[in-house]
Amino acid sequence: MKVGVLIVPAILLSWSARPAHAGPITFLTALPVASSQAVVRGQYFLIRATDDPTPAERDLTVHAVPVAIAVGATPRLALFGIVPIVTKSIALTTPIGRITRETTGLGDIVTFARYTVYAVDMEESTFRIAPFGGIKMPTGDSGGSDALGVVPRPLQPGSGSWDGLGGLAVPYQTKQWELDADTGIKKNTEADDFRFGDEFFADLSFQYRVWPRQLGAGVPAFLFAVVETNVISQGRNELAGASDPDSGGTRGDVDLGLQYVTTSFIVEGIVQIPAVDEPNGAGLRNDYRFTAGVRWNMALPF
Amino acid sequence: MQTNAHRGRQPLHRLVIGVVVVMALGQVASTFSAAAQAPAGDRNQAVVTVRGMQCPFCADGIKKHLAKLTGATRADVELAKNQAIVTFTPGAKVTDAQIQQAVRNAGFTAGAIEWRAGTPDEAR
Secondary structure (H helix, E strand, O other): OOOOOOHHHHHHHHHOEOOOOOOOOOOEOOOOOOEOEEEEEEEEEEEEEOEOOOOOOOEEEEEEEEEEEEEEOOOOEEEEEEEEEEEEEEEEEEOOEEEEEEEEEEOOEEEEEEEOOEEEEOOOOEEEEEEEEEEEEOOOOOOOEEOOEEOOHHHOOOOOOOEEEEEEEEEEEOOOEEEEEEEEEEEOOEEOOEEOOOEEEEEEEEEEEEEOOOOOOOOOOEEEEEEEEEEEEEOOOEEOOEEOOOOOEEEEEEEEEEEEEOOOEEEEEEEEEEEEEEEOOOOOEOOEEEEEEEEEEEEOOO | OHHHHHHHHHHHHHHHHHHHHHHHHHHHHHHHHHHHHOOOOOOOEEEEEEEOOOOHHHHHHHHHHHHOOOOEEEEEEEHHHOEEEEEEOOOOOOOHHHHHHHHHHOOOEEEEEEEEOOEOOEOO
């Protein structure tokens, strides 16, 4: 329980999804989707966390490939699904020497719906307010083991629990820049005597068009410089009803990235650097997180 | 008795005929209304002002929805001008309301629609 306490929030942050302007990179809830259209987003991200205050000198690496599909059911209702493949490994010093524990597999699938309750479209800007809500299903393995026995829950690909999430996404967009925000909570439930702490998250994304400087005829591709911030606060995990003092905490990242947007696809990359990292107890601090991804815009046959 | 029953149904018959006449008149009015918005003569190209379209990714959704309209031969977007341009086959039966609905389905708001003459290769 003392390892990887902020891994799950970090992954969920990228899952917290949203209609089809270009949209943020580190969160999905503001993603714009037209009716009868689908947006498929594939990402790879890497998390490194090595700042360990304990003698165990823990060294955590997470590789994840979340694939998200967003479908416009109606002009205002969008349905999202996220299927992650996750590899988590941790190296640590123990009385028997330096060891590495690792798990790989399908993570927990997240589905949610977003409904645009308020939209103001003007020629030079658009503004939306869209609440969203959904569930995280326990599709990932939560009881995997290695040669040393059962791997601690935070290192498992799945949580084992059915969890609910909900929040609000607010995008504002012009042709020159875009500002997206979301905030929400994720309520975690118990499974096999273990419960991850509940989570609060808030994200902000500012995208500024750096190329082309002037819009020409037709629909030119855009290159955006992207600055984002992510704040996530997680309560302590509980094992058999007892709180784990070395789990949960609060982290705030500042992210710098680039996003190339065409009519049919987007290529993007961003680096998240912790600005505030306050894990509870002896929790690990993140060094950085790198995310790269592509999105495709496609028509549905119905 | 039969005569009385027949007389008893007369008001019902009149009501049915009245409803049918009203519906027929409504249909005729609707047809005239639609025809008034449909392209006339050689004006087969609709220039639609689209509000809310701010980036290339949104433009694609609007193009695809407009291209699905009956008789549409091509759909283009002028992002800087907030315009979508749809070219139809000559004589295509399309109304402004259908075009506006297509823009709404794409998640945006349609403004004024201007009809002009155009060819499939001359969309802009």
